[in-house]
Amino acid sequence: KAEPPLKIMISGAPASGKGTQCELITQKYGLVHISAGDLLRAEIASGSGNGKLAKEYMEKGQLVPDEIVVMMVKDRLSQTDSQQNGWLLDGYPRSSSQATALKGFGFQPDLFIVLEVPEDILIERVVGRRLDPVTGKIYHLKYSPPETEEIAARLTQRFDDTEEKAKSHAAKWSFDYCIIQIKGNRSKEEVFAQIDTALSQMLQQRNNTSPSS
Ligand code: AP5
Numbered sequence: 001k002a003e004p005p006l007k008i009m010i011s012g013a014p015a016s017g018k019g020t021q022c023e024l025i026t027q028k029y030g031l032v033h034i035s036a037g038d039l040l041r042a043e044i045a046s047g048s049g050n051g052k053l054a055k056e057y058m059e060k061g062q063l064v065p066d067e068i069v070v071m072m073v074k075d076r077l078s079q080t081d082s083q084q085n086g087w088l089l090d091g092y093p094r095s096s097s098q099a100t101a102l103k104g105f106g107f108q109p110d111l112f113i114v115l116e117v118p119e120d121i122l123i124e125r126v127v128g129r130r131l132d133p134v135t136g137k138i139y140h141l142k143y144s145p146p147e148t149e150e151i152a153a154r155l156t157q158r159f160d161d162t163e164e165k166a167k168s169h170a171a172k173w174s175f176d177y178c179i180i181q182i183k184g185n186r187s188k189e190e191v192f193a194q195i196d197t198a199l200s201q202m203l204q205q206r207n208n209t210s211p212s213s
């Protein structure tokens with residue numbers, strides 16, 4: 001009998017490496033990557049009223065109100081691809097009220113990954129981050145430079161990537177989730193190796209406990 005698909009949440013300060021790790025996790029585990037920040041940026045790009053409101057908060061590095069974020073995330077998690085393949089939710093929840101709201105809709109993760117990175121490193125990552133608008137790939141001028149001159153020439157910077165923002169978040173809440181803390185101040189491959197080990201162990205445990213019918 002097929003195992004239920006994996007449900008993972010990943011959290012950490014701005015520029016802690018969530019997006020970078022999500023790319024590696026989805027490549028290996030085939031989960032649907034759902035980024036609260038990406039959903040909000042898509043809403044802004046659509047020019048909707050919610051998007052305009054969200055942008056005001058994001059520019060200041062503040063959390064967008066729950067009224068906008070919660071339904072957006074819930075709707076995406078409910079779609080068929082997420083339900084069939086499992087999901088990797090990135091940047092949500094960012095408060096206990098967001099966690100409670102999602103739980104109320106019946107969405108609970110199997111594992112909650114927290115990336116821990118010291119503040120001085122976060123600032124360096126934010127300031128050096130660049131985005132390829134064509135492929136959506138994230139680069140860093142120093143740690144993950146573009147492969148070709150052509151890509152280098154078209155890289156853009158996110159409107160909210162400022163040193164100020166890097167200092168603005170410090171999550172101080174906890175949930176009744178199964179939580180694993182990962183040291184994010186290492187190379188992206190080393191960070192992924194820690195996550196990969198945790199996920200493989202979890203899958204192994206599942207296999208061991210599920211009835212062999
Ligand atoms: P969001 O888009 O989630 O942004 P964030 O939290 O600021 O996270 P980032 O995307 O900045 O960083 P990341 O952790 O993905 O790092 P990355 O992999 O790019 O949110 C944006 C805004 O939307 C929020 O400020 C808020 O206003 C709003 N929002 C979002 N979710 C919300 C919610 N739930 N409720 C309310 N409001 C919400 O890496 C960063 C850089 O470092 C890159 O250049 C990368 O190449 C480099 N790098 C990554 N890993 C490594 C490594 N191991 N070593 C060296 N360099 C590395």
